[in-house]
Amino acid sequence: RITQRIAYRAKLLSFRGDPAHADDAVDFEDDGLLIVEDGRVVARGAYGSLAAQLTPATEVRDLRGKMIVPGFIDTHLHYPQTDMIASPAPGLLPWLESYTFPTERRFAELAHAEETANFFLDQLLSCGTTTALVYCTVHKQSADALFAASEARNLRMIAGKVLMDRNCPDYLRDTAQSGYDDSAELIARWHGRGRQLYALTPRFAPTSTPEQLEACGALAREHADVFIQTHVAENVDEVKWVAELFPGHRSYLDVYDRRGLLRRRAIYGHCIHFDENDRLRMAEAGAVASHCPTSNLFLGSGLFDMAKADASSMPVALGTDVGGGTSFSMLQTMNEAHKVARMTGHHLTATRMFWLATAGAAQALDLGATIGTLAPRTEADFVVLDPEATPLMARRTARAESLEEWLFAFALLGDDRAVYETYAAGSCVHRRDENSEGQ
Ligand code: GUN
Ligand code: ZN
Structure with missing residues (x-):
């Protein structure tokens, strides 16, 4: 049980609705902050707007360049x-x-x-x-x-x-x-x-x-x-x-x-x-x-x-x-x-496929208030994706000119190598480079 408040600084991707139906469905922060405590999300948003809420006791993990998505x-x-x-x-x-x-x-x-x-x-x-x-x-x-x-x-x-x-x-x-x-x-x-x-x-x-x-x-x-x-x-x-x-x-x-x-x-x-x-x-x-x-x-x-x-x-x-x-x-x-x-x-689109694999699935399963969105009070299940997982992914993502192109590179070129870390209820349950579970 993690009671300490930890903040993760990275790109953040989540969804308000199905990208096929709503123009404002995508919630993306290029420099985002996800604050987690006691297994749940406390806040998510732009680093610039949330940094003021950080107390000196809050550990901030710097994952800039990587992207956090719902599990x-x-x-x-x-x-x-x-x-x-x-x-x-x-x-x-x-x-x-x-x-x-x-x-x-x-x-x-x-x-x-x-x-x-x-x-x-x-x-x-x-x-x-x-x-x-x-x-x-x-x-x-x-x-x-x-x-x-x-x-x-x-x-x-x-x-x-x-x-x-x-x-x-x-x-x-x-x-x-x-x-x-x-x-x-x-x-x-x-x-x-x-x-x-x-x-x-x-x-x-x-x-x-x-x-x-x-x-x-x-x-x-x-x-x-x-x-x-x-x-x-x-x-x-x-x-x-x-x-x-x-x-x-x-x-x-x-x-x-x-x-x-x-x-x-x-x-x-x-x-x-x-x-x-x-x-x-x-x-x-x-x-x-x-x-x-x-x-x-x-x-x-x-x-x-x-x-x-x-x-x-x-x-x-x-x-x-x-x-x-x-x-x-x-x-x-x-x-x-x-x-x-x-x-x-x-x-x-890749944007829709990321929705289908996260918030869309949670909503379809009647678990939309529990998982899949990174919204405050939901369970802190999330993944840190690495755009530089392979030389080819690094080269292609560096040339992405839109969020869709960037996500498309993950969807078409990515696999377990693109998963840098996985968190369940706020605990790290997989870290790629350690090739073992947990911290
Ligand atoms: N239909 C019945 N059993 C199975 C199964 O185990 N796998 C798949 N793909 N189809 C099934
Ligand atoms: Zn089956």
Whole structure:
């Protein structure tokens, strides 16, 4: 617990709203000051206007030349898949069969889950990600391991035990009843404990019976503020399979909708093969599409259409989807998101992508008053980015003629090397040059 007041002098980037909709959405200070105390932001603004508030006891860390941004928010990934990232397979369903399920089997063992959870959190923090929506495995101890590791570092993580009671190996199968009971137990143990939050996690419709989805919907009704996460409309073979398994539904999304799983705080991975009705229904329910470009390109799932999402006001955030995704870095995820937008005839600015990865995600997750903005009283989760991380980045950022060009260089050229330091609740939890956590 940090009670000392510390001020950080650097460029500051945050947002008042979506840069796609508001001209004054960007809040940028070229010479800024972020004042932090007791894990929260006290003030942010121009150095010149805040310097007078600094008492002699306040330590000022001089990070001039670097840029502080809110901690990145990754809205979709799987911690048990860390060990099988970059596994070759011809598409989603064969990849699940040949790599994912055998890898997830080992999480029955608590010690394995604990070791992997800690490695996974190191990876997130080295990439500047301070909040993530995390899939565990079917084993409830896999969720205990992740939450305990997150709690030990005082991170704000959202996670859940996977629900799957059919179309998967026996060794990864729960039942509608045991999945309900285990999820209820984990909610009681972890949801709202410190910074931990729970997400009901039916893997996807093909691996749950209608009874299991209904039990999940019942839990969602009993716990209005827990999160819900699943996959939808990722791959054409998967969409066909769902149509066979759930006849009489308007669409794949409708399978979840009819069980009460579409609402605020529900995050749907991929949402590629959607129609206009699906997008409008997401928007109406306040559910969020997690766009996972590195995964969608790697698995050949398809091109998410950001312009259509915007046209129907469907909330969107970004996800890495590790291990289907090929990088833990939200900067690399922006890089690929930009290219996917190009391929669908849309130009996604870096300014918007930084919003999508910070304040936009926080707002979409109903956590906008807690994280993602650097606003006073919010939790002090932030990242110090280094424009001179590599000789090429130094050369390109030195020539940037606008904020957009400067941010675009980070998004297109940056990765974990661009993350100089990461802070969670005011504590340094990663420092690049020490290659270790903490001070
Ligand atoms: N659909 C069901 N399970 C998974 C998974 O683990 N990864 C991805 N990308 N899609 C899925
Ligand atoms: Zn996924």
